[in-house]
Amino acid sequence: MLAGMSGDAAGLKAVFLAQRPMLLRMLTARLQSAEDAEDVLQDLWLKLDQMADRTINAPAPLLFRAAANLATDRRIAASRRAARDVAWAEHQPGPDEVPGMERDLLAREALEQANHVIDRMPPRMATALRLYRIDGMGQRDIANELGVSVSAVEKLLRKAYRQIMTFAKNQASAEPLPWRRLGSEGRLRRDD
Amino acid sequence: MTKGETVLDQAIAWHLRLAGADEAGWLAFTEWLEAAPAHAEAYDRVAMTDGLLSESEALASAPASSADGVNDNFPHPGRGFGWWVGGLGVAAAAAALALLPGLVRPQGSSIYETAPGMARTVALADGSRVELSGGSRLRFEESAPQVAILDRGEALFQVRHDPTRSFTVRTGDVAVQDLGTVFSVAHGGDGVRVEVAEGSVAVSRQQRRLTLGPGQTALAGTAQAGLVAGTIAPADVGGWRSRSLTFQGAPLSAVIERLNRLYALHISLSPNLSDRPFTGMVQLTGDAARDVPHLAALTGTKWRRDGEGWLLSSAD
Numbered sequence: 001m002l003a004g005m006s007g008d009a010a011g012l013k014a015v016f017l018a019q020r021p022m023l024l025r026m027l028t029a030r031l032q033s034a035e036d037a038e039d040v041l042q043d044l045w046l047k048l049d050q051m052a053d054r055t056i057n058a059p060a061p062l063l064f065r066a067a068a069n070l071a072t073d074r075r076i077a078a079s080r081r082a083a084r085d086v087a088w089a090e091h092q093p094g095p096d097e098v099p100g101m102e103r104d105l106l107a108r109e110a111l112e113q114a115n116h117v118i119d120r121m122p123p124r125m126a127t128a129l130r131l132y133r134i135d136g137m138g139q140r141d142i143a144n145e146l147g148v149s150v151s152a153v154e155k156l157l158r159k160a161y162r163q164i165m166t167f168a169k170n171q172a173s174a175e176p177l178p179w180r181r182l183g184s185e186g187r188l189r190r191d192d
Numbered sequence: 193m194t195k196g197e198t199v200l201d202q203a204i205a206w207h208l209r210l211a212g213a214d215e216a217g218w219l220a221f222t223e224w225l226e227a228a229p230a231h232a233e234a235y236d237r238v239a240m241t242d243g244l245l246s247e248s249e250a251l252a253s254a255p256a257s258s259a260d261g262v263n264d265n266f267p268h269p270g271r272g273f274g275w276w277v278g279g280l281g282v283a284a285a286a287a288a289l290a291l292l293p294g295l296v297r298p299q300g301s302s303i304y305e306t307a308p309g310m311a312r313t314v315a316l317a318d319g320s321r322v323e324l325s326g327g328s329r330l331r332f333e334e335s336a337p338q339v340a341i342l343d344r345g346e347a348l349f350q351v352r353h354d355p356t357r358s359f360t361v362r363t364g365d366v367a368v369q370d371l372g373t374v375f376s377v378a379h380g381g382d383g384v385r386v387e388v389a390e391g392s393v394a395v396s397r398q399q400r401r402l403t404l405g406p407g408q409t410a411l412a413g414t415a416q417a418g419l420v421a422g423t424i425a426p427a428d429v430g431g432w433r434s435r436s437l438t439f440q441g442a443p444l445s446a447v448i449e450r451l452n453r454l455y456a457l458h459i460s461l462s463p464n465l466s467d468r469p470f471t472g473m474v475q476l477t478g479d480a481a482r483d484v485p486h487l488a489a490l491t492g493t494k495w496r497r498d499g500e501g502w503l504l505s506s507a508d
Contacts, residue, residue, distance in 0.1 A: 019215075026218060029225035032232055047355050050372075064218040066355050068210065072239040073355075079240070110241065111399065115250035123255060130254035133245050135336045136357060138212060154208060161204040165241060 309456025
Protein backbone atom coordinates (compact mmCIF):
# COMPACT_ATOMS: atom_id res chain seq x y z
CA MET A 1 0.00 0.00 0.00
CA LEU A 2 1.08 3.52 -0.43
CA ALA A 3 2.72 4.53 2.75
CA GLY A 4 4.87 7.58 2.79
CA MET A 5 4.12 10.28 5.29
CA SER A 6 4.81 13.76 4.23
CA GLY A 7 6.72 16.21 6.34
CA ASP A 8 3.77 18.52 6.04
CA ALA A 9 1.49 16.48 8.28
CA ALA A 10 2.75 18.30 11.35
CA GLY A 11 2.07 21.65 9.72
CA LEU A 12 -1.44 20.65 8.77
CA LYS A 13 -2.11 19.37 12.27
CA ALA A 14 -0.99 22.70 13.68
CA VAL A 15 -3.41 24.51 11.38
CA PHE A 16 -6.13 22.05 12.37
CA LEU A 17 -5.56 22.74 16.06
CA ALA A 18 -5.54 26.49 15.51
CA GLN A 19 -8.78 26.28 13.50
CA ARG A 20 -10.43 23.67 15.68
CA PRO A 21 -12.87 25.98 17.50
CA MET A 22 -14.01 27.53 14.21
CA LEU A 23 -14.27 24.14 12.49
CA LEU A 24 -16.35 22.85 15.38
CA ARG A 25 -18.62 25.87 15.22
CA MET A 26 -19.13 25.47 11.48
CA LEU A 27 -19.82 21.74 11.80
CA THR A 28 -22.22 22.25 14.70
CA ALA A 29 -24.19 24.74 12.66
CA ARG A 30 -24.05 22.46 9.62
CA LEU A 31 -25.12 19.28 11.43
CA GLN A 32 -27.25 20.92 14.10
CA SER A 33 -25.51 18.73 16.66
CA ALA A 34 -22.36 19.33 18.70
CA GLU A 35 -21.93 15.59 19.13
CA ASP A 36 -21.99 14.87 15.40
CA ALA A 37 -19.68 17.81 14.83
CA GLU A 38 -17.13 16.35 17.25
CA ASP A 39 -17.32 13.00 15.44
CA VAL A 40 -16.64 14.63 12.10
CA LEU A 41 -13.69 16.55 13.55
CA GLN A 42 -12.32 13.26 14.82
CA ASP A 43 -12.67 11.74 11.34
CA LEU A 44 -10.97 14.74 9.84
CA TRP A 45 -8.09 14.48 12.29
CA LEU A 46 -7.54 10.87 11.27
CA LYS A 47 -7.38 11.88 7.63
CA LEU A 48 -4.84 14.65 8.02
CA ASP A 49 -1.87 12.40 7.27
CA GLN A 50 -3.34 11.45 3.90
CA MET A 51 -4.27 15.01 3.12
CA ALA A 52 -0.81 16.31 3.96
CA ASP A 53 0.75 14.33 1.14
CA ARG A 54 -0.23 16.82 -1.46
CA THR A 55 0.93 20.35 -1.92
CA ILE A 56 -1.34 22.63 -0.02
CA ASN A 57 -1.43 26.30 -0.75
CA ALA A 58 -4.17 27.29 1.65
CA PRO A 59 -4.46 24.73 4.45
CA ALA A 60 -7.27 26.34 6.44
CA PRO A 61 -9.81 26.53 3.58
CA LEU A 62 -8.88 22.97 2.65
CA LEU A 63 -9.71 21.84 6.18
CA PHE A 64 -13.05 23.63 6.08
CA ARG A 65 -13.90 22.09 2.73
CA ALA A 66 -12.89 18.62 3.90
CA ALA A 67 -14.88 19.05 7.11
CA ALA A 68 -17.96 20.18 5.20
CA ASN A 69 -17.63 17.26 2.79
CA LEU A 70 -17.32 14.80 5.64
CA ALA A 71 -20.40 16.33 7.26
CA THR A 72 -22.38 15.86 4.04
CA ASP A 73 -21.09 12.29 3.67
CA ARG A 74 -22.31 11.67 7.19
CA ARG A 75 -25.76 13.03 6.41
CA ILE A 76 -26.01 10.92 3.28
CA ALA A 77 -24.85 7.82 5.15
CA ALA A 78 -27.35 8.55 7.91
CA SER A 79 -30.22 8.84 5.46
CA ARG A 80 -29.26 5.58 3.76
CA ARG A 81 -28.83 3.83 7.07
CA ALA A 82 -32.14 5.13 8.32
CA ALA A 83 -33.81 3.75 5.22
CA ARG A 84 -32.01 0.42 5.59
CA ASP A 85 -32.76 0.08 9.28
CA VAL A 86 -36.39 0.56 8.62
CA ALA A 87 -36.40 -1.78 5.65
CA TRP A 88 -34.67 -4.53 7.58
CA ALA A 89 -36.47 -4.10 10.85
CA GLU A 90 -39.69 -5.62 9.63
CA HIS A 91 -40.83 -7.47 6.62
CA GLN A 92 -44.09 -5.64 6.77
CA PRO A 93 -43.38 -2.12 7.84
CA GLY A 94 -45.98 -0.32 9.85
CA PRO A 95 -47.35 2.96 8.63
CA ASP A 96 -44.88 4.93 10.71
CA GLU A 97 -41.98 3.25 8.98
CA VAL A 98 -43.01 3.85 5.43
CA PRO A 99 -41.37 7.28 5.21
CA GLY A 100 -37.97 5.65 5.73
CA MET A 101 -38.47 3.21 2.91
CA GLU A 102 -39.87 5.92 0.78
CA ARG A 103 -36.77 7.91 1.46
CA ASP A 104 -34.57 5.18 0.03
CA LEU A 105 -36.73 5.00 -3.05
CA LEU A 106 -36.67 8.76 -3.18
CA ALA A 107 -32.88 8.71 -3.29
CA ARG A 108 -33.00 6.58 -6.43
CA GLU A 109 -35.87 8.56 -7.78
CA ALA A 110 -34.01 11.77 -7.03
CA LEU A 111 -31.06 10.56 -9.04
CA GLU A 112 -33.28 9.60 -11.94
CA GLN A 113 -35.01 12.94 -11.80
CA ALA A 114 -31.70 14.78 -11.58
CA ASN A 115 -30.64 12.87 -14.70
CA HIS A 116 -33.87 13.87 -16.35
CA VAL A 117 -33.35 17.53 -15.51
CA ILE A 118 -29.71 17.49 -16.60
CA ASP A 119 -30.56 15.85 -19.91
CA ARG A 120 -32.91 18.71 -20.66
CA MET A 121 -30.66 21.54 -19.59
CA PRO A 122 -29.33 23.93 -22.18
CA PRO A 123 -26.03 22.38 -23.30
CA ARG A 124 -23.95 25.21 -21.93
CA MET A 125 -25.54 24.90 -18.51
CA ALA A 126 -25.00 21.15 -18.44
CA THR A 127 -21.39 21.62 -19.49
CA ALA A 128 -20.79 24.24 -16.81
CA LEU A 129 -22.29 21.95 -14.18
CA ARG A 130 -20.31 18.97 -15.39
CA LEU A 131 -17.02 20.86 -15.42
CA TYR A 132 -17.78 22.18 -11.96
CA ARG A 133 -19.12 19.09 -10.31
CA ILE A 134 -17.52 16.14 -12.10
CA ASP A 135 -14.24 17.61 -13.26
CA GLY A 136 -13.70 19.80 -10.22
CA MET A 137 -12.87 22.90 -12.23
CA GLY A 138 -12.98 26.34 -10.66
CA GLN A 139 -15.45 28.91 -11.90
CA ARG A 140 -12.69 31.00 -13.47
CA ASP A 141 -11.41 28.05 -15.50
CA ILE A 142 -14.94 27.21 -16.58
CA ALA A 143 -15.39 30.81 -17.69
CA ASN A 144 -12.26 30.51 -19.84
CA GLU A 145 -13.44 27.20 -21.22
CA LEU A 146 -16.85 28.52 -22.19
CA GLY A 147 -15.63 31.96 -23.20
CA VAL A 148 -17.94 33.80 -20.83
CA SER A 149 -17.48 35.89 -17.70
CA VAL A 150 -17.06 34.42 -14.25
CA SER A 151 -20.34 35.95 -13.11
CA ALA A 152 -22.08 34.33 -16.09
CA VAL A 153 -20.69 30.98 -14.95
CA GLU A 154 -21.93 31.58 -11.44
CA LYS A 155 -25.38 32.40 -12.80
CA LEU A 156 -25.39 29.27 -14.93
CA LEU A 157 -24.43 27.12 -11.98
CA ARG A 158 -27.00 28.74 -9.69
CA LYS A 159 -29.69 28.10 -12.27
CA ALA A 160 -28.51 24.54 -12.77
CA TYR A 161 -28.70 23.75 -9.06
CA ARG A 162 -31.96 25.61 -8.81
CA GLN A 163 -33.48 23.47 -11.57
CA ILE A 164 -32.27 20.26 -10.00
CA MET A 165 -33.48 21.26 -6.56
CA THR A 166 -36.84 22.33 -7.91
CA PHE A 167 -37.60 19.53 -10.32
CA ALA A 168 -35.74 16.63 -8.82
CA LYS A 169 -37.25 15.36 -5.65
CA ASN A 170 -34.45 15.40 -3.21
CA GLN A 171 -34.11 12.52 -0.80
CA ALA A 172 -34.35 15.08 1.96
CA SER A 173 -36.96 17.31 0.43
CA ALA A 174 -40.24 15.46 0.59
CA GLU A 175 -39.56 14.34 4.12
CA PRO A 176 -36.42 15.95 5.47
CA LEU A 177 -34.13 13.61 7.34
CA PRO A 178 -34.64 14.75 10.92
CA TRP A 179 -31.58 16.12 12.65
CA ARG A 180 -32.37 14.96 16.12
CA ARG A 181 -33.73 11.49 15.47
CA LEU A 182 -30.22 10.22 15.09
CA GLY A 183 -28.87 8.71 18.27
CA SER A 184 -25.22 8.69 19.24
CA GLU A 185 -24.46 5.73 16.99
CA GLY A 186 -26.29 7.44 14.21
CA ARG A 187 -29.06 4.86 14.26
CA LEU A 188 -32.64 5.76 13.85
CA ARG A 189 -34.42 5.78 17.14
CA ARG A 190 -37.59 3.83 16.95
CA ASP A 191 -39.28 5.10 20.07
CA ASP A 192 -39.91 8.72 19.17
CA MET B 193 -43.17 29.48 -0.07
CA THR B 194 -41.52 32.51 -1.68
CA LYS B 195 -39.52 32.96 1.45
CA GLY B 196 -38.44 29.31 1.38
CA GLU B 197 -37.30 29.71 -2.20
CA THR B 198 -35.20 32.66 -1.25
CA VAL B 199 -33.51 30.62 1.42
CA LEU B 200 -32.89 27.86 -1.11
CA ASP B 201 -31.31 30.37 -3.48
CA GLN B 202 -29.09 31.57 -0.68
CA ALA B 203 -28.12 28.01 0.16
CA ILE B 204 -27.19 27.33 -3.47
CA ALA B 205 -25.18 30.55 -3.64
CA TRP B 206 -23.32 29.58 -0.48
CA HIS B 207 -22.65 26.13 -1.77
CA LEU B 208 -21.10 27.53 -4.93
CA ARG B 209 -19.09 30.10 -3.02
CA LEU B 210 -17.61 27.63 -0.54
CA ALA B 211 -15.39 25.95 -3.13
CA GLY B 212 -13.23 29.07 -3.25
CA ALA B 213 -13.95 30.48 0.19
CA ASP B 214 -11.21 31.66 2.53
CA GLU B 215 -11.45 31.64 6.32
CA ALA B 216 -13.55 34.78 6.36
CA GLY B 217 -15.91 33.16 3.87
CA TRP B 218 -16.33 30.10 6.06
CA LEU B 219 -17.02 32.32 9.06
CA ALA B 220 -19.69 34.18 7.11
CA PHE B 221 -21.19 30.85 6.00
CA THR B 222 -21.26 29.63 9.60
CA GLU B 223 -23.01 32.79 10.72
CA TRP B 224 -25.58 32.35 7.98
CA LEU B 225 -26.22 28.75 9.06
CA GLU B 226 -26.60 29.85 12.66
CA ALA B 227 -28.99 32.65 11.78
CA ALA B 228 -32.01 30.37 11.24
CA PRO B 229 -32.75 26.63 11.35
CA ALA B 230 -34.28 26.96 7.88
CA HIS B 231 -30.88 27.99 6.58
CA ALA B 232 -29.23 24.82 7.85
CA GLU B 233 -32.08 22.74 6.50
CA ALA B 234 -31.93 24.32 3.05
CA TYR B 235 -28.18 23.94 2.92
CA ASP B 236 -28.51 20.30 3.98
CA ARG B 237 -30.82 19.66 1.04
CA VAL B 238 -28.51 21.36 -1.42
CA ALA B 239 -25.41 19.56 -0.14
CA MET B 240 -27.08 16.16 -0.12
CA THR B 241 -28.45 16.64 -3.61
CA ASP B 242 -25.03 17.79 -4.72
CA GLY B 243 -23.61 14.59 -3.24
CA LEU B 244 -26.06 12.65 -5.38
CA LEU B 245 -24.79 14.33 -8.53
CA SER B 246 -21.53 12.40 -8.42
CA GLU B 247 -23.64 9.35 -9.32
CA SER B 248 -25.45 11.06 -12.14
CA GLU B 249 -24.78 9.41 -15.50
CA ALA B 250 -26.44 12.30 -17.28
CA LEU B 251 -23.99 14.72 -15.75
CA ALA B 252 -20.95 12.53 -16.33
CA SER B 253 -21.89 12.25 -19.98
CA ALA B 254 -22.63 15.93 -20.44
CA PRO B 255 -20.27 17.52 -22.94
CA ALA B 256 -16.96 18.66 -21.53
CA SER B 257 -13.72 19.79 -23.03
CA SER B 258 -12.64 16.21 -23.29
CA ALA B 259 -11.63 13.96 -26.12
CA ASP B 260 -14.78 11.92 -25.72
CA GLY B 261 -16.16 10.92 -29.06
CA VAL B 262 -13.51 12.86 -30.92
CA ASN B 263 -10.50 10.61 -30.95
CA ASP B 264 -11.48 8.06 -33.51
CA ASN B 265 -7.91 6.85 -33.59
CA PHE B 266 -8.37 4.92 -30.35
CA PRO B 267 -8.14 1.27 -31.22
CA HIS B 268 -11.45 -0.44 -30.76
CA PRO B 269 -11.87 -2.68 -27.76
CA GLY B 270 -10.78 -6.15 -28.65
CA ARG B 271 -12.74 -9.29 -29.25
CA GLY B 272 -15.12 -10.21 -26.52
CA PHE B 273 -15.55 -6.69 -25.25
CA GLY B 274 -18.11 -5.51 -27.72
CA TRP B 275 -20.87 -5.99 -25.21
CA TRP B 276 -20.32 -2.76 -23.46
CA VAL B 277 -19.54 -0.59 -26.44
CA GLY B 278 -22.32 1.81 -27.18
CA GLY B 279 -22.44 2.74 -23.51
CA LEU B 280 -24.69 5.67 -23.03
CA GLY B 281 -21.91 8.00 -21.96
CA VAL B 282 -19.88 8.08 -25.13
CA ALA B 283 -22.90 8.19 -27.38
CA ALA B 284 -24.49 11.02 -25.47
CA ALA B 285 -21.24 12.96 -25.36
CA ALA B 286 -20.77 12.51 -29.08
CA ALA B 287 -24.29 13.70 -29.75
CA ALA B 288 -23.75 16.73 -27.57
CA LEU B 289 -20.48 17.48 -29.30
CA ALA B 290 -22.33 17.84 -32.54
CA LEU B 291 -24.51 20.49 -30.95
CA LEU B 292 -21.66 22.48 -29.59
CA PRO B 293 -19.18 23.24 -32.34
CA GLY B 294 -16.34 25.36 -31.12
CA LEU B 295 -17.24 24.94 -27.50
CA VAL B 296 -15.76 21.54 -27.00
CA ARG B 297 -12.30 21.05 -28.29
CA PRO B 298 -10.40 17.81 -28.27
CA GLN B 299 -7.61 17.67 -25.79
CA GLY B 300 -4.99 15.18 -24.91
CA SER B 301 -5.83 12.35 -22.63
CA SER B 302 -3.32 10.01 -21.06
CA ILE B 303 -3.58 6.46 -22.31
CA TYR B 304 -1.78 3.52 -20.75
CA GLU B 305 -1.87 0.36 -22.74
CA THR B 306 -0.28 -3.04 -22.30
CA ALA B 307 0.18 -5.86 -24.77
CA PRO B 308 -1.07 -9.32 -23.81
CA GLY B 309 1.34 -10.88 -21.36
CA MET B 310 2.88 -7.56 -20.39
CA ALA B 311 2.23 -5.75 -17.12
CA ARG B 312 2.97 -2.19 -16.19
CA THR B 313 2.82 -0.01 -13.12
CA VAL B 314 1.54 3.52 -13.47
CA ALA B 315 2.30 6.05 -10.74
CA LEU B 316 -0.26 8.82 -10.56
CA ALA B 317 0.48 12.38 -9.58
CA ASP B 318 -1.38 12.09 -6.28
CA GLY B 319 0.73 9.15 -5.11
CA SER B 320 -1.77 6.50 -6.12
CA ARG B 321 -0.55 3.55 -8.08
CA VAL B 322 -2.13 1.36 -10.72
CA GLU B 323 -0.78 -2.02 -11.71
CA LEU B 324 -2.02 -2.72 -15.17
CA SER B 325 -2.18 -6.35 -16.27
CA GLY B 326 -1.50 -7.63 -19.76
CA GLY B 327 -3.84 -6.69 -22.59
CA SER B 328 -5.33 -3.74 -20.77
CA ARG B 329 -5.99 -0.14 -21.53
CA LEU B 330 -6.55 2.60 -19.00
CA ARG B 331 -7.00 6.25 -19.76
CA PHE B 332 -7.49 9.54 -18.02
CA GLU B 333 -9.18 12.46 -19.64
CA GLU B 334 -7.34 15.67 -19.06
CA SER B 335 -10.52 17.31 -17.87
CA ALA B 336 -11.17 14.66 -15.22
CA PRO B 337 -7.87 13.44 -13.84
CA GLN B 338 -9.54 11.72 -10.89
CA VAL B 339 -11.56 9.42 -13.16
CA ALA B 340 -9.75 6.40 -14.57
CA ILE B 341 -11.45 4.74 -17.50
CA LEU B 342 -10.64 1.07 -17.89
CA ASP B 343 -11.43 0.31 -21.52
CA ARG B 344 -10.38 -3.29 -21.26
CA GLY B 345 -8.39 -5.72 -19.23
CA GLU B 346 -7.78 -5.53 -15.53
CA ALA B 347 -5.92 -3.42 -13.07
CA LEU B 348 -5.10 -3.28 -9.39
CA PHE B 349 -5.61 0.15 -7.87
CA GLN B 350 -3.83 1.34 -4.77
CA VAL B 351 -5.48 4.62 -4.17
CA ARG B 352 -4.47 7.36 -1.85
CA HIS B 353 -7.79 8.51 -0.52
CA ASP B 354 -8.54 12.17 -0.55
CA PRO B 355 -11.77 13.14 1.18
CA THR B 356 -11.95 16.31 -0.88
CA ARG B 357 -11.63 14.59 -4.25
CA SER B 358 -12.72 11.07 -4.77
CA PHE B 359 -11.13 8.72 -7.26
CA THR B 360 -13.41 6.79 -9.57
CA VAL B 361 -12.79 3.95 -12.00
CA ARG B 362 -15.28 3.70 -14.82
CA THR B 363 -15.68 0.72 -17.06
CA GLY B 364 -18.69 0.28 -19.27
CA ASP B 365 -21.73 1.16 -17.22
CA VAL B 366 -20.01 0.39 -13.94
CA ALA B 367 -18.48 3.04 -11.70
CA VAL B 368 -16.23 2.16 -8.78
CA GLN B 369 -15.65 4.94 -6.32
CA ASP B 370 -12.72 4.53 -4.02
CA LEU B 371 -13.24 5.15 -0.33
CA GLY B 372 -9.52 4.67 0.48
CA THR B 373 -8.28 1.37 -0.61
CA VAL B 374 -6.61 -1.38 -2.64
CA PHE B 375 -8.94 -2.94 -5.16
CA SER B 376 -8.98 -4.59 -8.54
CA VAL B 377 -11.24 -4.01 -11.51
CA ALA B 378 -11.35 -6.58 -14.30
CA HIS B 379 -13.22 -6.06 -17.49
CA GLY B 380 -13.65 -9.44 -19.12
CA GLY B 381 -15.95 -11.51 -21.25
CA ASP B 382 -18.29 -12.37 -18.39
CA GLY B 383 -18.60 -8.80 -17.19
CA VAL B 384 -16.89 -6.39 -14.89
CA ARG B 385 -15.55 -7.78 -11.64
CA VAL B 386 -14.53 -5.61 -8.71
CA GLU B 387 -12.56 -7.09 -5.82
CA VAL B 388 -11.46 -5.30 -2.68
CA ALA B 389 -8.29 -6.14 -0.74
CA GLU B 390 -8.18 -3.21 1.69
CA GLY B 391 -10.44 -0.35 2.60
CA SER B 392 -13.68 -0.01 0.71
CA VAL B 393 -15.19 1.08 -2.57
CA ALA B 394 -18.66 1.97 -3.73
CA VAL B 395 -19.67 0.23 -6.94
CA SER B 396 -22.56 1.58 -8.92
CA ARG B 397 -24.26 0.41 -12.04
CA GLN B 398 -27.44 1.90 -13.35
CA GLN B 399 -29.40 2.56 -10.18
CA ARG B 400 -27.72 -0.16 -8.13
CA ARG B 401 -25.04 0.65 -5.63
CA LEU B 402 -22.97 -1.67 -3.44
CA THR B 403 -20.34 -0.76 -0.89
CA LEU B 404 -17.61 -3.38 -0.69
CA GLY B 405 -15.14 -3.95 2.13
CA PRO B 406 -12.05 -6.18 2.28
CA GLY B 407 -12.70 -9.62 0.82
CA GLN B 408 -15.89 -8.58 -0.93
CA THR B 409 -16.53 -8.63 -4.65
CA ALA B 410 -19.14 -7.41 -7.08
CA LEU B 411 -19.83 -8.76 -10.52
CA ALA B 412 -21.60 -6.69 -13.13
CA GLY B 413 -22.42 -9.52 -15.47
CA THR B 414 -22.86 -9.13 -19.20
CA ALA B 415 -25.88 -11.39 -19.09
CA GLN B 416 -27.82 -9.62 -16.37
CA ALA B 417 -28.45 -6.15 -15.06
CA GLY B 418 -27.36 -4.99 -11.65
CA LEU B 419 -24.60 -6.24 -9.38
CA VAL B 420 -24.00 -9.60 -7.75
CA ALA B 421 -22.08 -9.65 -4.48
CA GLY B 422 -19.49 -12.30 -3.66
CA THR B 423 -16.41 -12.90 -1.56
CA ILE B 424 -12.70 -13.50 -2.06
CA ALA B 425 -9.74 -13.91 0.26
CA PRO B 426 -8.26 -10.40 0.41
CA ALA B 427 -4.80 -11.84 -0.35
CA ASP B 428 -6.11 -13.23 -3.64
CA VAL B 429 -7.02 -9.79 -4.99
CA GLY B 430 -4.63 -8.89 -7.80
CA GLY B 431 -3.46 -12.50 -7.82
CA TRP B 432 -2.59 -12.25 -11.52
CA ARG B 433 0.66 -10.61 -10.46
CA SER B 434 1.79 -13.89 -8.95
CA ARG B 435 0.04 -16.00 -11.62
CA SER B 436 -2.53 -17.07 -9.10
CA LEU B 437 -6.12 -16.65 -10.24
CA THR B 438 -9.40 -17.41 -8.58
CA PHE B 439 -12.59 -18.02 -10.53
CA GLN B 440 -16.12 -18.38 -9.26
CA GLY B 441 -18.50 -19.85 -11.75
CA ALA B 442 -16.87 -18.01 -14.62
CA PRO B 443 -17.63 -19.35 -18.09
CA LEU B 444 -14.64 -21.22 -19.46
CA SER B 445 -14.45 -18.83 -22.40
CA ALA B 446 -13.91 -15.95 -19.96
CA VAL B 447 -11.26 -17.95 -18.07
CA ILE B 448 -9.31 -18.68 -21.24
CA GLU B 449 -9.68 -15.18 -22.57
CA ARG B 450 -8.32 -13.82 -19.30
CA LEU B 451 -5.36 -16.18 -19.24
CA ASN B 452 -4.52 -15.37 -22.84
CA ARG B 453 -4.64 -11.70 -22.11
CA LEU B 454 -2.69 -11.82 -18.89
CA TYR B 455 0.05 -14.17 -19.95
CA ALA B 456 0.02 -14.04 -23.75
CA LEU B 457 -0.93 -17.70 -23.93
CA HIS B 458 -2.45 -18.88 -27.15
CA ILE B 459 -5.16 -21.16 -25.94
CA SER B 460 -8.33 -21.70 -27.88
CA LEU B 461 -11.41 -23.50 -26.72
CA SER B 462 -13.74 -25.75 -28.61
CA PRO B 463 -17.00 -23.79 -28.85
CA ASN B 464 -19.14 -26.32 -26.99
CA LEU B 465 -17.11 -25.57 -23.84
CA SER B 466 -17.58 -21.79 -23.88
CA ASP B 467 -20.35 -21.65 -21.35
CA ARG B 468 -19.15 -24.35 -19.00
CA PRO B 469 -18.73 -22.72 -15.58
CA PHE B 470 -15.44 -22.99 -13.76
CA THR B 471 -14.82 -22.47 -10.07
CA GLY B 472 -11.38 -22.83 -8.58
CA MET B 473 -7.90 -21.47 -8.19
CA VAL B 474 -5.37 -21.68 -10.97
CA GLN B 475 -1.68 -21.38 -10.13
CA LEU B 476 0.46 -21.01 -13.22
CA THR B 477 4.21 -21.29 -13.61
CA GLY B 478 4.71 -19.17 -16.71
CA ASP B 479 5.74 -22.23 -18.70
CA ALA B 480 2.89 -22.98 -21.05
CA ALA B 481 4.00 -26.55 -21.60
CA ARG B 482 3.31 -27.19 -17.93
CA ASP B 483 0.46 -24.75 -17.42
CA VAL B 484 -1.82 -25.87 -20.22
CA PRO B 485 -1.96 -29.53 -19.12
CA HIS B 486 -2.50 -28.33 -15.55
CA LEU B 487 -5.35 -26.13 -16.69
CA ALA B 488 -6.86 -28.98 -18.70
CA ALA B 489 -6.79 -31.19 -15.61
CA LEU B 490 -8.44 -28.50 -13.48
CA THR B 491 -11.18 -27.85 -15.98
CA GLY B 492 -11.76 -31.46 -16.93
CA THR B 493 -10.81 -30.88 -20.54
CA LYS B 494 -8.43 -32.45 -23.02
CA TRP B 495 -5.52 -30.46 -24.42
CA ARG B 496 -3.45 -30.68 -27.55
CA ARG B 497 -1.04 -28.50 -29.46
CA ASP B 498 -2.63 -26.47 -32.20
CA GLY B 499 -0.02 -24.88 -34.43
CA GLU B 500 1.79 -22.41 -32.19
CA GLY B 501 -0.98 -22.50 -29.65
CA TRP B 502 -3.09 -24.92 -27.70
CA LEU B 503 -6.59 -26.24 -27.97
CA LEU B 504 -8.79 -27.37 -25.11
CA SER B 505 -11.67 -29.65 -25.99
CA SER B 506 -14.15 -31.95 -24.29
CA ALA B 507 -12.54 -34.81 -22.42
CA ASP B 508 -14.92 -37.37 -23.88
